Amino acid sequence: MNYPVWEPFMIGGGLVIGIIAILHVFVSHFAVGGGLFLPLAERKAYRENNPALLEYVKSHSKFFVLVVLVFGAVSGVGIWWSIGLVNPEATATLIHVFVWGWAIEWVFFIVEIAAAFIYYYGWDRLDPKTHLRVGWIYFGAAWASLLVINGILTFMLTPGRWLTAQTFASAYFNPGMLPSLVVRTAVCIALAGVYALITSAAVRDAALRSEVVAYVAKWLLLGTLIIPFAGIWYISTLPSMAREISMGGAPAVTIFAGLSIFFSAVVMAFTYFGPYQRPRDFNLVFAFLIAILALSTTGVTEWVREAVRKPYIIYDYMYANSFRLADLGHIREQGVLKSARWVRQHEVDPHALERSGEEVFRVQCASCHTVYGYNSIRFAVKGWSWAMIDYQLGHLDSLKGFMPAFVGTDPERQALGAWLASLNPVPASISMEPEASTSKSQSSDVTGEGASQP
Amino acid sequence: MNPVIPGPVPVPLPAPPWLLESLLVFTFILHLLAMNFLLGGVIILSVSSYLGRRDSRHRELTRRVSRALPPVTAFTITLGVAPLLFLQLVYGQLFYTSSDLMAWYWLAVVFLVLLGYYGIYWYQIQHDELGPRVAWVILVTAILFILVAFIFTQNMMAMLHPQDFYRLFVNGRVGTILGDVTPLNIARMAHFVVAAVALAGLGIALLSWRWRGESPELADWGRRYGVRWFMVGTLVQFLVGLWFLFSLPVGIRQALVGEKLAVGLLVLGILLALLALLTAPKSLLASSVAILGTVSAMAVWRHMVRLAYLQPYFDPHSLPVQGQWAVFLIFVVLLLAGIATVGWMLYVFYRHSATRRAST
Numbered sequence: 001m002n003y004p005v006w007e008p009f010m011i012g013g014g015l016v017i018g019i020i021a022i023l024h025v026f027v028s029h030f031a032v033g034g035g036l037f038l039p040l041a042e043r044k045a046y047r048e049n050n051p052a053l054l055e056y057v058k059s060h061s062k063f064f065v066l067v068v069l070v071f072g073a074v075s076g077v078g079i080w081w082s083i084g085l086v087n088p089e090a091t092a093t094l095i096h097v098f099v100w101g102w103a104i105e106w107v108f109f110i111v112e113i114a115a116a117f118i119y120y121y122g123w124d125r126l127d128p129k130t131h132l133r134v135g136w137i138y139f140g141a142a143w144a145s146l147l148v149i150n151g152i153l154t155f156m157l158t159p160g161r162w163l164t165a166q167t168f169a170s171a172y173f174n175p176g177m178l179p180s181l182v183v184r185t186a187v188c189i190a191l192a193g194v195y196a197l198i199t200s201a202a203v204r205d206a207a208l209r210s211e212v213v214a215y216v217a218k219w220l221l222l223g224t225l226i227i228p229f230a231g232i233w234y235i236s237t238l239p240s241m242a243r244e245i246s247m248g249g250a251p252a253v254t255i256f257a258g259l260s261i262f263f264s265a266v267v268m269a270f271t272y273f274g275p276y277q278r279p280r281d282f283n284l285v286f287a288f289l290i291a292i293l294a295l296s297t298t299g300v301t302e303w304v305r306e307a308v309r310k311p312y313i314i315y316d317y318m319y320a321n322s323f324r325l326a327d328l329g330h331i332r333e334q335g336v337l338k339s340a341r342w343v344r345q346h347e348v349d350p351h352a353l354e355r356s357g358e359e360v361f362r363v364q365c366a367s368c369h370t371v372y373g374y375n376s377i378r379f380a381v382k383g384w385s386w387a388m389i390d391y392q393l394g395h396l397d398s399l400k401g402f403m404p405a406f407v408g409t410d411p412e413r414q415a416l417g418a419w420l421a422s423l424n425p426v427p428a429s430i431s432m433e434p435e436a437s438t439s440k441s442q443s444s445d446v447t448g449e450g451a452s453q454p
Numbered sequence: 455m456n457p458v459i460p461g462p463v464p465v466p467l468p469a470p471p472w473l474l475e476s477l478l479v480f481t482f483i484l485h486l487l488a489m490n491f492l493l494g495g496v497i498i499l500s501v502s503s504y505l506g507r508r509d510s511r512h513r514e515l516t517r518r519v520s521r522a523l524p525p526v527t528a529f530t531i532t533l534g535v536a537p538l539l540f541l542q543l544v545y546g547q548l549f550y551t552s553s554d555l556m557a558w559y560w561l562a563v564v565f566l567v568l569l570g571y572y573g574i575y576w577y578q579i580q581h582d583e584l585g586p587r588v589a590w591v592i593l594v595t596a597i598l599f600i601l602v603a604f605i606f607t608q609n610m611m612a613m614l615h616p617q618d619f620y621r622l623f624v625n626g627r628v629g630t631i632l633g634d635v636t637p638l639n640i641a642r643m644a645h646f647v648v649a650a651v652a653l654a655g656l657g658i659a660l661l662s663w664r665w666r667g668e669s670p671e672l673a674d675w676g677r678r679y680g681v682r683w684f685m686v687g688t689l690v691q692f693l694v695g696l697w698f699l700f701s702l703p704v705g706i707r708q709a710l711v712g713e714k715l716a717v718g719l720l721v722l723g724i725l726l727a728l729l730a731l732l733t734a735p736k737s738l739l740a741s742s743v744a745i746l747g748t749v750s751a752m753a754v755w756r757h758m759v760r761l762a763y764l765q766p767y768f769d770p771h772s773l774p775v776q777g778q779w780a781v782f783l784i785f786v787v788l789l790l791a792g793i794a795t796v797g798w799m800l801y802v803f804y805r806h807s808a809t810r811r812a813s814t
Contacts, residue, residue: 002460003550006557006629016561069528070571077531078564084542085557088550089463092542096465099543100781103477106539107785107792109532114796117525118803130802137795168468168778324464341458342623 001322001331003088004342007366010373013086018306020082022299024075026191028146029184029298031068031112033192035142037219038064038119039135041196044215046128052208058123060199065120067195069113087367089322090156090313097162097171098152105148111141143185150184151177157309158237163316179234186230187298190223190267192216194294197275201287206280213279217271220290224268239315241401242308250402253307256300263297310368310402319404321367328407336363336408348411357419360412371423378423386421393417457767458620460547466776467543474544475757475770481536483753487746488530493603493647494654495523496574496596498683503589515676516588518665519658520578527571544770551619552612557629559605566605570598600647607643608633614763641698648691649749655683656730656745660738681734684741688731692724702759709762716758723751 008016038061045054084091095102115138122131154176155162162171196216203209235243246257270290275282313320323331331339337356338346340363348356361369361377369377381389393413397405406413467474499516506512542549553560573595581588612618612633622631662676699707710716730744 004554004623004628006554008557008629020564066575069524070575071568073528073531074564074568074571077535077567078561080535081561081564084550085554085561088460088546088554092463092546092550093465095539095543095546096463096468099468099474099539100778100785102539103536103785104781104788106532106536107788109535110529111792111795113525113528113532114799117528118799122803125803134799134802137799141792141795166465168781326464341460342620342628344624 001089001336001340001342001363003322005362005366006085007362007370010370012368012370012374013082013366014306014368015374017079017082017086018303020075020078022295022302024072024079025302026295026298027067027072028076029188030064030191030195031072032139032142032146032185033188033190033219033223034064034068034195035112035135035139036189037192037196037216039132039139041215042128042132042135046132052205053212056200056203056208056212060196061120061123063195063199065116069116073109073113087313087322090318093314093318094152094156097155097168100168101148101152101172105145108141108145108148112138112145115141143188146184146188147181150181154180156312156314157242157305158239159315159317175237176234179230179237182230183227183234186223186226188223190220190227191294193218193220193223193271194267194291197282197287197290198284201282201284209282210279213275213282217275217279220271221268221276224264224271227264238308242315245308245310245402246304250307253304253402256307257304260297260301260304263293263300267293267297307402311397311404321364321404323364323404323407331407332409336360336412348409348415350411353415354419354422356412357415357417357422360408360416361419364407364416377420381420382424384421384424385426386417389420390414390417457616457618458623459616459767460551462547462773466774468776468778469782470775470777471544471770471773474540478537478540478544479753479757481533481540483750485530485533485537486749486753487653488526488533490650490653490749491657492523492526492530492650492654493596493599494650494652494683494687495519495526495657496570496592496599497647497651498654498658499523499577500589500593500596503592507586507589511672511675514669514672515658515662515679516592517581518676519661520574520581522661523574523578527574531567531571544773545613545764545768548613548616548764548768549609551616552609552633554628555619555622555626555631556605556609556612556633559632560609563602563605566598566602570595570602573598603643603646607639607646608635611636611639611642614760616764616767638698638701638703641694641701644694645691645698648687648694649752652684652687652691653745653749655680655685655687656734656738656742659684659734660742663738677738681738684734685731688727688745691727695724706759706762709765710758713758716755719751719755719758723748723755726751 006013038057041057041060042054045051045057080091115134118126119131119134119138122134126134151172151174155171155174158174158176159171160174162174193216196219197213200209200212200216203212235246241249245253248254267290270286270293274286274290309315309320311319313322316325318324327339335347337343337348337359340346340359343359343363345356345359361371365377369375369380372378381392384392390413392399393406393416396403406416408416499519502512502516502519506516573591577584577588577591577595580591584591618633622633657680659677659680662673662680664673665676666673702710710720726744726747730741730748733744734741
């Protein structure tokens with residue numbers, strides 16, 4: 001409302017963020033977990049005096065650098081880019097609250113990148129002790145960057161004391177911070193295993209392959225063992241409505257939450273019966289299968305985490321459409337078109353009701369809905385009469401708990417209803433009289449000639 | 455008609471604007487140094503890779519310089535995060551609006567950088583295997599980064615014109631409004647690209663100096679080659695700089711001429727550039743220090759141009775402030791610790807390299 005609304009054609013802003021974020025999460029957690037894997041595997045090779053294992057760790061570090069430093073870093077910037085475009089108001093709020101947190105994370109990034117390059121280029125230049133030390137510095141900085149960003153992410157779902165205290169500490173040390181940190185650290189360990197399965201499956205020497213595969217499978221199993229326990233702890237900190245949404249309140253979210261558990265269980269079972277028990281038979285196809293399953297787990301879990309925050313983008317503070325709760329009274333009184341800065345009409349035009357409705361849609365609904373594509377509003381109201389649409393708009397928050405209430409004047413709501421009804425024109429042959437008459441009375445409301453809304 | 459500018463968020467700034475702006479300019483200078491070497495480097499390497507088809511010295515030079523590019527790319531991106539963070543904090547009301555209007559182009563930056571980054575790795579890892587095609591790989595990479603520079607220029611200029619926002623919004627579709635590509639924008643972009651080529655030339659000369667032990671001939675040739683790029687680039691930059699200066703609207707130029715600090719910075723920047731030019735053939739160190747002064751002076755000057763543009767519409771000093779000093783202190787301590795850690799790692803890396811060279 002405060003900013004122009006960008007409507008990415010067909011895919012919608014949410015999906016733009018989602019696609020980039022899921023891929024980033026899948027790589028960035030590897031950036032941390034892989035950072036722990038490298039020095040530990042290197043130390044193991046030194047202790048066992050195993051040059052073949054050391055060669056494997058070397059080749060894995062090249063893969064690590066290519067994936068993490070390039071895709072991880074750029075996709076991280078990509079999330080920032082996309083949230084600024086899709087939700088500038090929320091992004092600006094987060095940056096005002098957490099700028100020093102991000103500045104601290106930036107310091108860790110600098111150390112992380114320098115350490116990663118020196119570790120990678122230092123294999124033949126540094127003595128083992130110093131090389132290992134650089135590896136540990138990398139991991140320390142990488143985990144510290146997770147420590148910082150994790151608190152900012154959980155703030156959005158569980159802002160806790162910040163809502164009244166408004167301080168950095170109250171925002172950062174929010175209820176979800178600690179359990180989420182444990183979950184994410186476990187995910188890092190598991191993903192270190194997932195990626196190492198790919199590089200270990202490509203090892204040519206059968207004996208070494210078998211040894212490394214069995215070793216890295218343990219990483220995956222350890223991570224997936226911790227996740228459910230930490231996950232239950234994390235879920236216990238969620239607002240009750242967020243829990244309800246994921247446990248039956250919203251069928252799609254519940255299905256995805258179920259899929260998250262299912263995929264995790266499949267990854268665990270495949271890893272246990274596959275690389276852990278039969279490392280000799282393990283191959284690259286199997287490794288990619290596990291990676292795809294792990295990516296699917298990441299995808300559905302992140303989707304659920306985002307979905308349970310609905311209808312908010314910052315819980316109890318700002319709705320997903322960037323409306324602050326504190327501003328709602330003012331917007332209701334003044335009207336959404338008058339309050340919005342980036343509209344072509346500041347008042348409902350009774351002679352172009354649908355155009356006014358489209359403006360209201362853009363300001364109030366387009367952050368989650370597209371017209372024809374992802375989460376299509378046209379599909380959502382298919383078969384609904386204008387009267388039905390108007391009733392739904394009047395009770396959005398109670399009928400659909402994951403949606404914010406409509407905010408605006410009666411004429412604005414009716415204009416939005418008119419536009420929504422126009423998206424699925426009803427053939428004249430099945431047009432129904434009672435609805436037509438309701439529409440007529442609503443139309444006259446807008447012009448100020450009719451009785452007030454029922 | 456008053457310009458339509460989004461309202462500020464009702465959360466106070468966590469530090470006074472002067473501190474945030476100082477950090478914005480300081481971190482921008484750091485970003486510039488890495489970015490110049492990257493952007494100018496890929497342009498120079500495009501030329502050298504083409505010449506390297508026939509000249510083995512060019513081939514060897516590109517092979518060696520290509521090894522420096524991946525870390526430089528990583529640092530360009532990461533060092534760019536901080537200034538953009540402080541920009542969003544202080545000037546978010548303008549920046550988010552201009553970005554949203556050109557959202558598709560702005561988002562494309564991420565993908566262009568990603569492709570360019572992999573292009574750099576491809577160029578480095580497959581340098582010899584690619585044969586003559588290596589010139590195409592680096593040329594395409596250079597074009598990708600120049601496109602990034604172009605989109606950045608458009609957005610950084612668009613955010614300085616809030617008076618145009620609403621007109622652009624009404625007449626276009628949000629996300630597709632790149633804005634006019636004015637001669638001023640082209641001059642500004644050229645100013646950055648030429649500076650990058652000059653500085654990357656100096657960077658290549660400095661890098662060549664490190665090869666003097668193992669390949670003295672190549673090192674000497676590389677130093678002269680890099681210095682030539684630097685000198686020609688800097689001379690061209692004087693012209694481009696004048697073009698940029700006289701493309702600025704009269705009002706902005708007059709406002710800057712009225713500011714002693716702005717005039718002083720401009721004069722200082724030019725004098726230091728002249729000094730860098732004169733010292734380059736004899737002392738790379740003196741030349742580098744002088745040009746670092748020019749880059750710093752010009753970065754502050756650029757910020758003053760921004761303030762002059764926005765003065766009628768936006769005053770960051772009017773925003774409410776509530777300092778988060780404890781966490782700021784943690785940031786400063788960690789920054790110092792981080793610099794020390796990176797310093798230690800670089801020290802052991804080069805010490806071990808030197809030891810290794812001495813023993814072989």
